[in-house]
Amino acid sequence: MAKVTLPAPSVISSSPRIKDISNFCCSQSFPPIMASNMKEKLFNLVVSNVVSNAVNVGLRLNLFKVLAQISSKDAPILPSELAKAAGCKERYIREWCNCLSCGGILEVNEQEKFWIAEENIEDLTNDTFELVTNGMMITLIQPLDKLVSCFKEDGPYGLDYCEFTEFQSFMSQLSKALHEKHVVPDMLPAVGNGIVEKLEAGGIRGLDVGCGNGFHSSLLAEQYPKASFVGLDIGEEAIKIAKQRTKKSGELFNNLEFVECDAGNMPATWTDSFDLVLIFDACHDQCRPDLCIQEIHRVLKPGAVFAMVEVTGTSNVFTDRQSMGPLAALMYGCSMFHCLPVGSNRPDALCMGAMWGQRRAVELLNKCGFEYVQVVETPYFPINIMYLAVKN
Template identity: 30%
Template sequence: MPTDNKPFSEKMVDILNYGSLNLAMGIGYRMGLFDVMDAAGRPCTIDEICRDATLNPRYVKEWLGVMVCGGIVDLIRDDDGEPRFLLPKDHGDLLTRRAGNNNLGVYTQEIPLLTDCAMAHVHQGFLTGRGVSYENYPDFHGFMAELGDAKHRQVLVDVFLPSVDEGRLVEALRQGINVCDLGCAQGVATILMAEAFPKSRFTGLDISADALETARAEAGRKNLTNICFLERDAAQLRHPGDLSEAFDYITAFDAIHDQTRPMEALQGIHEMLKDDGTFSMIDIAAETDIDGNRNHPMGAFLYTVSLMHCMPVGLVDNGAGLGMMWGRQLAEEMLLKAGFSAVSVMEIPNDPFNLHFFCHK
């Protein structure tokens, strides 16, 4: 978050206004209001918006008050004097589900959701140092699936995978290889890959039984026969077992920093790879030292998400508690310590949030 020269009193007013605006935008996104207004493409009355959104006019009127005062929605009065409300197209380009990988609206739900899930537990953590278990985030898994769908569906198959290893990975996927997606949650990315590359075989691993049940149901609905989901603790995979040297390629999408035993998880990935296998770790683009993130455009937001979720779940059972902002330097150091012979770090096309750590066994 870039620094500014405002008096602190003015900055506090901004904080209160923008915090409130984020909460209201998260509600509007969840209720589909941005999508309805974007689809209309013209100034609409409250009744028109409510008809298309099937929502209560009194609640929507109050919500529109927030949006107008926050500069998200324009208020226009025609000759009849009735107020009409317009979501400018350039705002819709960033706030709606059609925005795909440019969708920032989906993130407005994150802080309110984490506050609802974990605030009391995080308060206790400040006093005790204890972590917060995944069971306290029941709605967060659904949000992460929605977020993954918003991001992965547009770019994973068409942009990211073709960028890996100068296109050689996609050729191998087309011919047929064994792939593991570690920390697959509800299987959004795993299923997209299995659909795109029917000759390859995909295994999704996660510690959440509920998330895996959702993933299996979706794969079954799509009649995918080249995919399976297993409940496994990533920290235990470093020991020789049925998955040792089983995979040509492994992915971990923003999953390692949540692990209670991240080094053991990385060692497990190394154990699961074939001798010539490769690993793509996609994780937050940040520096390890707080000072290095001083001018990060979303540093305050990302540290808050980490404080409310990533760090506490990583502290469970005296875990490492890396947090989302563990940073590039520590990530590279840990990957090399885990046994990988080479680690290349690169930006991801159309994804300013993350870095791609591409590792060779």
């Protein structure tokens, strides 16, 4: 059977979903991108960085939700009132309010009283991608000095996952915020191949590769109690956390197990044993994603389906910049700080990075035994696309 022909970049860039992302980005105020000269652009980058980290402080202390509850345009409050309601020191809260009002996030009047504009309350008090990702940067630069060394010709190949303890925790929170509402009602029906009906009927086995702390695995295990699930991850600490998971009722799972294992070297006894294999944003981080995909092909039953949720992209930076706007800069930056170094940390690494894109992803899936690959849009996951493949 001939391998799938990958759509040309022009087809990818005309995707309605990517256009929506691009239109959203371009409709926002992005001073670092739109500044008229380089000095202005650089200064605005500094300001944006500071304001973004102040937003993160507000998220961690629940300040936006508290402020929204106790203030309004008609009833603004002093920092001391917010501090009392949030259980914080007044002087710190005052500086936080001052920073974010000058940064255009909060509103302030001449009496130095603050509130959130009514039209901004929803965006600042719900766990959206745009809000939650303000907490990402500080976790990415945790090992910055070591990352700089990786750039040098005589420096290390990359960085180990353990260097990013804060980032792993952040990604777990982000994944839960973005995926919890959509995996079951939206993503699984898009997988097709009768998988929802099979999960409901039970008697089938699913594998979550790169399961992290087990969020997706436990979500599926609770939703489909007649099916069984295995979560696999190379991280010892992640698996320890995953094994502590229980149902929402507090009961222990009887259809879920977690295994600490290299995805490129799964147990020999797993050959032809899974009806469904899933990866959520965990393939591009691997040094040898090809070995992982080959192993997935081996452990799938004939006719079983593999669904890989990955960062969207075209495999061409020029096209990415045109079609995705500032989102492309964000994702290439995340890749530079985290995904590339952890995926480069051995001599034989493929060094894919988060923005490996559709062309490279489909080529690798083809090379690893999946002759036909379907690319499915996932508008409910803001930065992702899904690759579907069935084992012949």
